[in-house]
Amino acid sequence: MKYGYFDDAAREYVITRPDTPYPWINYLGEEDFFSLMSNTSGGYSFYKDARMLRLTRYRYNNVPTDAGGKYYYINENGDLWTPGWMPVKADLEKYECRHGLGYTVITGKRNGLLCEQTALVPLGYTAEVTRVKFRNETDKKKEFTFFSFVEFCLWNALDDMTNFQRNFSIGEVEVIGTTIYHKTEYRERRNHYAVFSVNANIDGFDTDRETFIGLYNGFDDPDVPKAGKSRNSIASGWAPIGSHSIKVKLEPGEEKSFIFVLGYCENPEDQKWECPGVINKAPAQKLLAAFRTDEQFEAAMQAMHAYFEEQLSNYQAKTPDEKMNRMVNTWNQYQCTVTYHMSRSASYFESGIGRGMGFRDSTQDLLGFVHIIPELARERILDIAATQMEDGSAYHQYQPLTKKGNNDIGSGFNDDPLWLIFGVAAYIKETGDESILDEMVAYDCDASKAKPLSDHLIRSFHHVTDNLGPHGLPLIGRADWNDCLNLNCFSKTPGESFQTTANFESGVAESVFIAGMFVAVGEDYQQLCKMRGLDDEAAFADVECKKMYDTVMKDGWDGKWFLRAYDAFGNKIGSHENRDGQIFIEPQGFCVMAGIGIKEGRAKEALDSVRDLLDTPYGVSLLWPTYKEYHVELGEITSYPPSYKENGGIFCHNNPWITIAETMIGRGDRALSTYQHICPAYTEDISERHRTEPYVYPQMIASVDAPRQGEAKNSWLTGTASWTLYSVTQYILGIRPQYNGLMIDPCISDKWDGFTITRKFRGDTFHITVTNPDHVMKGVKSITVDGKAIEGNVLPVYGDGKEHNVQAVMG
Numbered sequence: 001m002k003y004g005y006f007d008d009a010a011r012e013y014v015i016t017r018p019d020t021p022y023p024w025i026n027y028l029g030e031e032d033f034f035s036l037m038s039n040t041s042g043g044y045s046f047y048k049d050a051r052m053l054r055l056t057r058y059r060y061n062n063v064p065t066d067a068g069g070k071y072y073y074i075n076e077n078g079d080l081w082t083p084g085w086m087p088v089k090a091d092l093e094k095y096e097c098r099h100g101l102g103y104t105v106i107t108g109k110r111n112g113l114l115c116e117q118t119a120l121v122p123l124g125y126t127a128e129v130t131r132v133k134f135r136n137e138t139d140k141k142k143e144f145t146f147f148s149f150v151e152f153c154l155w156n157a158l159d160d161m162t163n164f165q166r167n168f169s170i171g172e173v174e175v176i177g178t179t180i181y182h183k184t185e186y187r188e189r190r191n192h193y194a195v196f197s198v199n200a201n202i203d204g205f206d207t208d209r210e211t212f213i214g215l216y217n218g219f220d221d222p223d224v225p226k227a228g229k230s231r232n233s234i235a236s237g238w239a240p241i242g243s244h245s246i247k248v249k250l251e252p253g254e255e256k257s258f259i260f261v262l263g264y265c266e267n268p269e270d271q272k273w274e275c276p277g278v279i280n281k282a283p284a285q286k287l288l289a290a291f292r293t294d295e296q297f298e299a300a301m302q303a304m305h306a307y308f309e310e311q312l313s314n315y316q317a318k319t320p321d322e323k324m325n326r327m328v329n330t331w332n333q334y335q336c337t338v339t340y341h342m343s344r345s346a347s348y349f350e351s352g353i354g355r356g357m358g359f360r361d362s363t364q365d366l367l368g369f370v371h372i373i374p375e376l377a378r379e380r381i382l383d384i385a386a387t388q389m390e391d392g393s394a395y396h397q398y399q400p401l402t403k404k405g406n407n408d409i410g411s412g413f414n415d416d417p418l419w420l421i422f423g424v425a426a427y428i429k430e431t432g433d434e435s436i437l438d439e440m441v442a443y444d445c446d447a448s449k450a451k452p453l454s455d456h457l458i459r460s461f462h463h464v465t466d467n468l469g470p471h472g473l474p475l476i477g478r479a480d481w482n483d484c485l486n487l488n489c490f491s492k493t494p495g496e497s498f499q500t501t502a503n504f505e506s507g508v509a510e511s512v513f514i515a516g517m518f519v520a521v522g523e524d525y526q527q528l529c530k531m532r533g534l535d536d537e538a539a540f541a542d543v544e545c546k547k548m549y550d551t552v553m554k555d556g557w558d559g560k561w562f563l564r565a566y567d568a569f570g571n572k573i574g575s576h577e578n579r580d581g582q583i584f585i586e587p588q589g590f591c592v593m594a595g596i597g598i599k600e601g602r603a604k605e606a607l608d609s610v611r612d613l614l615d616t617p618y619g620v621s622l623l624w625p626t627y628k629e630y631h632v633e634l635g636e637i638t639s640y641p642p643s644y645k646e647n648g649g650i651f652c653h654n655n656p657w658i659t660i661a662e663t664m665i666g667r668g669d670r671a672l673s674t675y676q677h678i679c680p681a682y683t684e685d686i687s688e689r690h691r692t693e694p695y696v697y698p699q700m701i702a703s704v705d706a707p708r709q710g711e712a713k714n715s716w717l718t719g720t721a722s723w724t725l726y727s728v729t730q731y732i733l734g735i736r737p738q739y740n741g742l743m744i745d746p747c748i749s750d751k752w753d754g755f756t757i758t759r760k761f762r763g764d765t766f767h768i769t770v771t772n773p774d775h776v777m778k779g780v781k782s783i784t785v786d787g788k789a790i791e792g793n794v795l796p797v798y799g800d801g802k803e804h805n806v807q808a809v810m811g
């Protein structure tokens with residue numbers, strides 16, 4: 001069952017009923033200010049860091065779900081309603097939510113009064129701007145009052161929801177004209193405040209939640225909107241809010257609009273005050289002056305459209321598969337911009353408090369983002385590398401505001417360092433900008449320890465070779481990609497974190513996954529070394545990679561698939577000898593991606609085992625059979641009920657590894673079906689089962705042992721976004737940046753006649769037509785560029801900034 005449809009031309013997902021199977025959200029903000037906005041107007045805003053500088057409140061896991069947001073209550077002759085349906089839930093004559101790229105339009109209609117609320121975070125501003133437009137669609141005059149509403153967060157989101165003995169006394173606001181200033185803690189150590197304002201005369205305001213809502217009411221039943229009159233309350237401690245009321249008269253057919261600005265303003269330390277006790281309002285005035293008129297608002301919307309058209313124009317595909325087109329051309333790329341900004345910090349499943357930016361997560365996110373805005377990818381790489389430690393290991397995450405590593409989720413995840421090589425290689429292949437290798441980058445955020453980025457890569461690589469176990473495979477440390485395979489943890493205490501508790505370093509537990517990854521990045525690493533004249537290091541890497549290849553073939557192979565790991569006692573994990581957890585997806589994907597076992601026929605065997613043992617109609621499960629009991633020697637993975645999360649759920653993140661692996665052995669049909677199974681545009685048809693947004697990937701889908709198989713969770717912030725985009729654009733459609741040009745190496749269904757791609761690459765624009773006259777799955781027999789044949793399948797870098805027509809013939 002569907003709850004809406006894709007409007008491909010507008011690049012919008014249109015939700016046609018408000019009671020979606022879960023709140024379906026959008027992200028507003030492309031720079032420093034961000035809002036999460038649901039299809040019923042729920043959500044919250046923050047500046048840069050969802051934990052440290054949160055502007056408005058949101059209560060996770062609330063009853064009812066998704067209560068709290070930016071609301072516009074309409075009172076027409078005592079009839080109270082909200083255009084987004086929530087929170088009042090009055091019946092609507094019309095409801096529609098259009099989630100677009102960087103904006104959301106929610107339209108509701110009742111009693112013939114149409115209200116359209118359009119929200120965006122305009123480029124260049126630190127504010128969410130909402131235009132609320134009314135139209136009288138009846139043939140009678142209308143008179144009504146409407147009330148805006150936001151609830152301020154006292155900045156630090158964790159403190160805000162825990163430290164009530166202090167917080168109930170510190171809230172401070174100021175109201176001047178139509179502008180409400182939220183200035184809690186400005187008098188002491190903060191140099192920032194929030195504003196909430198409207199571009200029209202108001203009939204009243206409120207800033208005290210208890211006065212506005214009533215102590216024993218909910219958002220659905222607020223006193224002031226119900227009574228139809230503001231009380232001009234000034235918050236003093238407790239819970240500051242922002243609300244305006246405006247009386248509106250509309251002739252039949254008449255329209256009126258109002259522009260609301262919720263903004264973040266900051267002053268330099270020495271310019272905090274206009275005069276003693278009076279906050280410096282200059283930044284607020286400047287911000288509000290930019291959104292006084294409809295023309296200004298329209299211009300901001302146009303700029304947003306143009307911005308995304310430009311970003312997306314770097315890769316556009318026309319294939320025989322309409323659903324693939326809409327994902328590749330719009331939604332998958334869009335999700336990648338969001339994961340770039342958010343990492344795993346703030347979604348409807350990530351509270352914005354628990355996790356900052358992940359070292360591993362953010363480097364992987366680059367794969368799907370680097371072609372969109374390479375300069376930002378560059379900046380991100382340098383920020384991440386600066387949190388690396390001198391021994392090559394890494395903080396697992398860092399705070400976006402301070403850019404400092406934090407140990408909340410520990411360190412010692414032994415795959416982390418290798419992802420840096422992966423990210424840097426992707427960046428240089430996209431841009432050709434080798435100079436990044438020479439950038440001086442701190443260790444542990446200490447500038448006095450800065451070394452060129454190339455040195456960071458060397459330490460990353462050596463972190464593996466310095467930490468090998470008894471079989472010569474990499475030691476796993478606290479965990480590898482699978483945060484929940486904790487082989488040195490042995491936790492028996494309830495509530496203890498599996499990621500930060502390490503009872504001992506066995507020096508024995510080894511990861512075949514890291515081994516595969518090591519070989520997979522090995523070739524890039526050698527190339528990067530050679531770029532900097534480090535030939536001896538490249539030669540060393542070559543030897544080490546070959547050794548690792550052989551080690552995996554010898555001690556990482558189980559007969560029909562690759563083993564997963566050795567535990568702290570040297571026992572096999574992911575072997576047919578085990579009762580549960582006989583086969584894991586990760587090493588099958590990464591070892592084949594590394595090319596291990598392709599020539600020996602083992603890659604095919606491993607992928608056949610994946611097909612036979614892990615495939616489900618909803619995607620490929622992480623492992624099989626699921627663990628039924630807790631295993632202290634395996635850790636968190638066995639703490640989940642069967643078929644959820646890492647215990648054999650369909651962990652979408654690594655499905656694209658299988659897609660890529662399948663393309664490596666030329667099975668385009670398998671690659672395509674793996675791609676399609678988890679693709680949201682395909683699961684749209686079963687939204688009632690799948691539950692999360694049909695336009696973005698979730699992290700996890702419950703697999704076959706779960707009572708709710710096919711049900712997704714953790715949408716938006718997942719490495720799935722970048723990996724699927726990478727797999728479909730670079731391996732299925734096969735347009736793959738190389739150090740020396742753009743490779744054309746598709747692996748598609750043999751039923752396809754071909755497809756076309758427009759790809760901007762290092763300043764040139766390639767219009768690529770791939771034809772498939774022999775109906776093969778893989779192989780390119782000829783390529784012409786602007787009518788001239790070229791050797792091989794790598795388009796050279798012309799660097800002339802021109803358009804080039806490319807004809808590639810498969811066969």
Ligand code: BGC
Pocket residue numbers: 344358360361480481482483484646
């Ligand atoms: C984490 C990833 C990890 C994955 C598998 C995600 O929640 O963000 O870093 O690789 O889980 O455990």
